[in-house]
Amino acid sequence: MATLHLHGLSAEVLDDLKARAARNHQSLQTYVRNLLDDDRARQKADEGGGPATPNR
Numbered sequence: 001m002a003t004l005h006l007h008g009l010s011a012e013v014l015d016d017l018k019a020r021a022a023r024n025h026q027s028l029q030t031y032v033r034n035l036l037d038d039d040r041a042r043q044k045a046d047e048g049g050g051p052a053t054p055n056r
Contacts, residue, residue, distance in 0.1 A: 021031035 018028055021028045024031060
């Protein structure tokens with residue numbers, strides 16, 4: 001699995017992501033990974049590449 005590092009993220013965005021992760025009973029890493037997976041699945045579905053169901 002690849003590693004992604006984000007630099008320059010505002011404190012407000014980070015705080016929002018942490019709060020959303022906590023509300024979903026997930027770690028920040030898991031929450032952001034799921035956001036990216038969900039976005040990829042939507043993009044593939046929009047392009048006719050399959051259902052918009054992420055692999056979890």
